[in-house]
Amino acid sequence: MPPRKPLLPESARRTAAWCGVLLLVAGVAAVAVWLCVELKTAVTPVLLALLGTALLGPVHHWLTERRVNRSLAAVLTCTALVAVVGGAGYIVVTAVVDSGDRIVKSLKQAAQWVIDHFDIAGVANTDDLADNAKGLVAKFGASAAGGLLTGLSVLTTLVATAVLALLLTFFFLRDSHRAARLAHRVAPRGSGDLVEAMGRRAFGAVQGFMRGTTLIALIDAVCITVGLLILRVPGAVGLGALVFVGAYIPYLGAFVSGTVAVLVALADRGFVIALWALGVVLAVQLLEGHVLQPVIQSRTVQMHPAAILIALTAGASVAGLLGMLLAVPFCAAVFGVIGELRNGNGNGNGNGGPHGS
Numbered sequence: 001m002p003p004r005k006p007l008l009p010e011s012a013r014r015t016a017a018w019c020g021v022l023l024l025v026a027g028v029a030a031v032a033v034w035l036c037v038e039l040k041t042a043v044t045p046v047l048l049a050l051l052g053t054a055l056l057g058p059v060h061h062w063l064t065e066r067r068v069n070r071s072l073a074a075v076l077t078c079t080a081l082v083a084v085v086g087g088a089g090y091i092v093v094t095a096v097v098d099s100g101d102r103i104v105k106s107l108k109q110a111a112q113w114v115i116d117h118f119d120i121a122g123v124a125n126t127d128d129l130a131d132n133a134k135g136l137v138a139k140f141g142a143s144a145a146g147g148l149l150t151g152l153s154v155l156t157t158l159v160a161t162a163v164l165a166l167l168l169t170f171f172f173l174r175d176s177h178r179a180a181r182l183a184h185r186v187a188p189r190g191s192g193d194l195v196e197a198m199g200r201r202a203f204g205a206v207q208g209f210m211r212g213t214t215l216i217a218l219i220d221a222v223c224i225t226v227g228l229l230i231l232r233v234p235g236a237v238g239l240g241a242l243v244f245v246g247a248y249i250p251y252l253g254a255f256v257s258g259t260v261a262v263l264v265a266l267a268d269r270g271f272v273i274a275l276w277a278l279g280v281v282l283a284v285q286l287l288e289g290h291v292l293q294p295v296i297q298s299r300t301v302q303m304h305p306a307a308i309l310i311a312l313t314a315g316a317s318v319a320g321l322l323g324m325l326l327a328v329p330f331c332a333a334v335f336g337v338i339g340e341l342r343n344g345n346g347n348g349n350g351n352g353g354p355h356g357s
Contacts, residue, residue, distance in 0.1 A: 033318060036318075037318060037319065040319065041157075041161075044161055044165075044322065045161050045164040045165040045168055046165075046168060047326055048161070048162075048165040049165045049166075049168035049169040049172055050172065050203075050206065051206065051210055051326075051329060052081060052165065052166075052169040052172075053169055053172040053173055053176070054203060054206045054207040054209075054210045054211075054329075055207070055210040055211060055214065056077050056078075056080075056081055056169070056173065057173070057176065057207060058211075059077050059080065060073050060074060060077045060173045060176070063076060063077065070173075070174050070177075071174050073173070073174075074170045074171075074173040074174040075170065077173055078166055078169055078170050078173070081166070081169070082166070108267075109267035109268070179199065180196050183195045183196040183199050184196065197340050198336075198337045198340045198341070201336040201337060201339065201340040202333035202334070202336045202337050202340075203333070203336075204336060205332040205333050205335065205336030206329045206332055206333050206336075208332075209328065209329050209332045210329065211296075212293070212296045213247060213248060215292075215296055216247060216288055216292050216293065216296060217243075217244045217245075217247030217248065218244065219287075219288075219292060220243055220244070220247055220254075220284050220288055221240045221241065221243045221244035221247070222240070223280075223284045223287070224239070224240055224243050224258075224261065224280060224281060224284050225237060225239070225240030225243075227277070227280035227283075227284075228240070228261060228265070228277065228280065231265065231269065231273050231276055231277055231280070232269065232273075233261070233264055233265045233268065233269060233273070233277060234264065234268050235264060239257070239260065239261045239264065242257045242260060242261075243257040243258075243261075245257075248325055249312065249324050249325065250308050250312070250328055251305065251308065251309065251312075252312060252324075254285060254288075258278075258281040258285070261277055261281060262274055262277050262278045262281065264277075265277035303328075303331060303332065303335060307331065308328055308331070311327040311328055311330070311331040312324050312327055312328070314327060315327025315328075315330075
C-alpha cells in the first residue's frame with residue numbers, strides 16, 4: 001500500500017509548528033504577567049531586592065573575601081545602601097524643593113514665550129491656566145481631603161515595600177553562594193548545569209545594567225549640572241538631580257530632563273543661553289552614547305534601541321512608572337538567557353557561567 005501523501009507541504013507544517021510554539025510561549029508569558037500584576041504586592045519587593053543585590057553584590061563579595069562573616073557583610077552592605085540611598089534622596093529632594101518654585105516659574109514663562117512668539121490661537125495664557133487650576137483645586141477640595149486616607153495608605157504600602165525589599169536584599173546577599181545548589185535542586189534531571197548557566201548569565205546582565213546605568217547617570221548629572229551652573233541657569237542642582245533619576249528610564253528620561261533644562265534656560269536666561277544649554281545636553285548625550293556606554297557597558301547585553309522602547313512601552317502599560325523602571329533590566333536578563341542558549345553553554349560541562357559571590 002503506497003504511503004499517504006501529507007495533506008500539507010513540509011514548509012507549511014514547519015510554519016504551523018513554529019506558530020504553535022509561539023502561541024504557547026505567548027500564553028505562558030501572558031499568564032506570568034497576569035500573575036505578577038495580581039501578586040504585585042509580593043512580586044515588587046522581590047524584583048527590587050534582585051536589583052539591589054545585583055548592584056551591591058561586588059561590595060558583599062569584597063567583604064567576604066576579607067573573611068568578614070557573610071551575615072555581617074550583608075548587614076554592612078545593606079546599611080551602606082540605606083545610607084547612600086537616604087543621602088542621595090535627601091540631596092535630590094532638598095535640591096528639588098529649594099529650586100522647584102524657580103523651575104516651575106521658568107517653565108511657566110517658557111510656555112508663555114512659546115504662546116506669544118508662535119501666536120498659537122485658541123490657547124489661554126499661563127495665568128489663566130493657573131487660575132483654572134486653582135479653581136479646580138478649590139472645587140474638588142473635599143474630594144482631595146477625602147482621599148487623604150488613600151494617600152496615607154499608598155505611603156504605608158511604599159514604606160512596607162521598601163522595608164521588605166531591604167530585608168530580601170539582606171537574605172539574597174547572605175545566601176547568594178547557595179544559588180547554584182538551588183538551581184540544581186529545582187531543575188529537571190540532567191539540566192542543572194544549563195539552568196545554573198542561564199541564571200548566572202541573566203543575573204550578570206542585570207548586574208551590568210545596574211552598575212553601568214548608575215555610573216552613567218552620575219556622570220551625566222554632574223556634567224549637565226556643571227554646564228548649567230556655568231550658564232547660571234536657575235535650579236541647576238535640581239535639574240541635575242532630575243537628570244540622574246531620569247537616566248534609569250533610557251531615552252525617555254534623558255529626553256524629558258533635557259527638555260526641562262532647556263526650557264528653564266529659555267525662560268530665565270533667554271534664547272542664546274537656551275541654545276547653549278541645548279548644546280550642553282546634546283554634548284552629554286553624545287558623550288554617553290559614543291563613549292560611556294561602549295566603555296562602561298561593553299560587557300553587558302547590548303539591546304537595540306527599538307527593543308528598549310518596546311520594553312518601556314510594555315512596562316508602562318503593565319505597571320506604570322515601576323514597569324518602566326523594571327522593563328529594561330528584565331529584558332537584559334531575557335537577552336542574557338537567550339545568548340546563553342545560543343552559545344550552547346551549560347550543556348553538562350559545568351562551565352556555563354562565571355562564578356558568583
